[in-house]
Amino acid sequence: MLDVRDLQPQDLAGLTPEAIAQLAARMLGHIREQDERIGCQAREIEFKQAEIEFKDAKLRKITFELARLKRWKFAAKSEAMNAEQRRLFEETLAEDEASLRAQLEQLQGKAAASDGDDGGGTKNKRKPKRQALPADLPRVEHHHEPEDTNCPTSGCGRPMVRIGEDVSEELDIIPAQYFVHRHIYGKWACRCCQCLKQEPAEPRIVDGGIPAAGLVAHTLIARFVDHLPYYRQEAIAARSGVHTPRSTLAQWSGRGGAALEPLYELHKAFVLSSRVLHADETPVAMLDPGAGKTKRAYVWGYARGAFEETPGVIYEFCAGRGAQYPIAFLRADDRHGRRCWQGTLVRDEYAAYDSVVDANAWPHRIAAGCLAHARRKFDELVDASSVAQEAVQRVARIYRAERKFAAMTAAQRLSAREAIAKPLWDEMHLWLKLERGHVADGSAIAKAIDYSLSHWDTLTRNLHDGEVPVDNNHLENQIRPWATGRKAWLFAGSELAGQRAAIVMSLVQSAKLCGRDPHAYLRDVLQRLPTHPANRLEELLPHCWQPSV
Structure with a gap:
């Protein structure tokens, strides 16, 4: 039997209609097999493509987590610390700096004394501007006057005239000082009427206590x-x-x-x-x-x-x-x-x-959202995603505008938001929707975008009420x-x-x-x-x- 794939046009000449019908049926069956094979291959390709995209998203997520762990482990200690730890570190640094400066001043003072230097090298050194001590603090004055106010010049010795004074202030403290209130209630009696009179005891928070x-x-x-x-x-x-x-x-x-x-x-x-x-x-x-x-x-x-x-x-x-x-x-x-x-x-x-x-x-x-929470979702991804960097920058533009509205009345703030802040919100909304179509489902950046888009109505509640802030940072x-x-x-x-x-x-x-x-x-x-x-x-x-x- 001839293979239909090897037939030539001249081979069909002289064939009976029944033979031609058989050949046509065989050719149609062959075409259906090819279509089924192609369909299976297409479905397999789609499945493989989806699997590859899922694996890529998972790899990006794992890569981000690894990068964050490395940053926590190997980054500069000032960045790895929390706020309280960083504050302790800065306090220790200030203590060490003050100690070293004191030691340096002592050494410079000894060197100046041994060299006969009058300290002119440090005399003109600029001193840091010190904040004035509160005016309402009580002052204890200490007067320092020379024991002898006569002119020390030989041959003169006449009394000198006071022409002014220099005042320096130093801060001191008396630790918490306990003292005792003595409440003395006098007793008054009438010898004639045998009557006693005395003021009642004052009520206190801890009645009968000290x-x-x-x-x-x-x-x-x-x-x-x-x-x-x-x-x-x-x-x-x-x-x-x-x-x-x-x-x-x-x-x-x-x-x-x-x-x-x-x-x-x-x-x-x-x-x-x-x-x-x-x-x-x-x-x-x-x-x-x-x-x-x-x-x-x-x-x-x-x-x-x-x-x-x-x-x-x-x-x-x-x-x-x-x-x-x-x-x-x-x-x-x-x-x-x-x-x-x-x-x-x-x-x-x-x-x-x-x-x-x-x-x-x-x-x-009515519910109002918190822009600071939405920003944190992107801020965690700043080092791993350019989309997150752009999102943080867009949020920063909104905050810069809000700072200008802080001193306004509610009506003025609402009007200013309509003119200045609303276009920024609209641009960000459109940009987020466009970027969402370019990122893989399940990725960290997709979750950050979904958070903002799914809560957009509450995040923009401030655009409808001038008394509503953009975030919950106040509380x-x-x-x-x-x-x-x-x-x-x-x-x-x-x-x-x-x-x-x-x-x-x-x-x-x-x-x-x-x-x-x-x-x-x-x-x-x-x-x-x-x-x-x-x-x-x-x-x-x-x-x-x-x-x-």
Whole structure:
């Protein structure tokens, strides 16, 4: 039988129709086989191509991770350190520099003395400009006058005239000084009526105890602002000859925290009166006595809008990170006459916040995103991706524009954003969508782009409301004291202790935001609280407080 592939046109001459039909059928079958073979090869090529792209993306991801690990391991130590470590390194460097300069000055002084040099080589050396000491600090004057004010010139000896003076100032300190208040209550009696009269004892925060309001405030500030554990405070007091066991210090703090709780509730109502609210959370270890170890708890922070004229921040210590905690915190409270919070919530994209701003449950709440979080996704890839570098530069242009709007009113800021910032956002949005089509699925840069694109509506909420900031950095800065504190006192002893810390830190951090001295504020408040009228308690809030005369 002839092979159809070898047939020539002349071979078909004289064939019967049946033979030609058979040949045609065989040729069609051969063509179908070829088509099937080509289709299989095409599908195999597509599969191989997809597999290659997946492997390339995985290789790029692994390469990025390796590069980051190498940078952490082998980069300059100043870059590998965190902020606290770098600060310690810089402090040590300053100490070493000062020590070496002192040794050098001593050596130069000895050399000048031995060579008879008058020091002219260093006389004209430019001195660093020193910041003036605060004018409100008390001054102790020391007068230095010559013992003999007669002219030392031989043959003269006449009295000299004072023509001026040079003044130099040096800063000194008296360590914390303990002193005792003696309250003497005179007794007055009428011998005729057998009547006794005496002033009642003044109410105090620790009734019947030895600490005055100032000492309770000092203990709270040392614990929650300076982050000194009680055992360190005990040792510091012992150097002054005062015995204050850590258990006693803890009891004073407990009494102080309980006294401040009504003020905390009023402050909570003030913070939640803001139409724009920041929210964030941070983990804190809490002792779990039953398990003999610590477990993870969380501090939730809420701050009034970054552009509010009167700032304020409040914290809540919670056992977990679920959505039920912020939902409960923001709902109405009939006991304190507080309505359910409504407004714009500035937060990161943690899933728990979706329930807090759910339009079906809370129709008067709006979500706003954080540009700083979106930027961090790209900043982690800057060394490995040119796309990430371009994204960071585009975000920087938006921040430069926002800095110019900071001092404006809400209406002016909204107008300026429409004219200047919105084109930058639109260009970035279009650029991100174009770049997303050029990067492989599953790669790190694709995930960074997807984060921004999927949350674009919340990231650009600031373009619709002049009171909404572009990020949540305002509150993140107020969360940092908790990160510093947990490294000092390590964990909260109980949920009640954590909430007490939240009460104190809410008030003192808000006082700092309002430009108040936290110790002066807390001392005065604790002094006045026992006798202050309950209907005028708002006067003691951080933003309303005025020192007592």
